[in-house]
Amino acid sequence: MLExxxxxxxxxxxxxxxxxxxxxxxxxxxxxDDARVRVLAASQLTWEFAEDVSQAHFVIFIDSALGDAPGxxxxxxxxxxxxxxxx
Numbered sequence: 001m002l003e004x005x006x007x008x009x010x011x012x013x014x015x016x017x018x019x020x021x022x023x024x025x026x027x028x029x030x031x032x033d034d035a036r037v038r039v040l041a042a043s044q045l046t047w048e049f050a051e052d053v054s055q056a057h058f059v060i061f062i063d064s065a066l067g068d069a070p071g072x073x074x075x076x077x078x079x080x081x082x083x084x085x086x087x
Contacts, residue, residue, distance in 0.1 A: 003036035005056035009045055009063055019064040 008024025011017040024041035031037040040052065045061075053059050061078070068074055 002056045004058050006039040006060045009042045020062040023062045
């Protein structure tokens with residue numbers, strides 16, 4: 001099982017929003033020889049990443065956001081939703 005998956009995403013056409021992509025590219029160089037870590041860069045999150053996410057023990061999503069002071073780093077825990085019940 002993959003230990004860590006890092007997903008950096010953002011829009012390259014909007015320089016403030018491409019933070020995740022730029023971070024992912026820097027981290028790809030840093031972790032290139034570590035088989036426990038996989039780093040992906042994308043313009044947006046799509047369902048194609050579902051398999052990668054399901055195979056990782058820990059997933060880090062990197063993106064930019066409005067609302068905090070410039071340069072602030074914010075973390076949030078993401079939990080799966082409970083399964084929907086069918087009637």
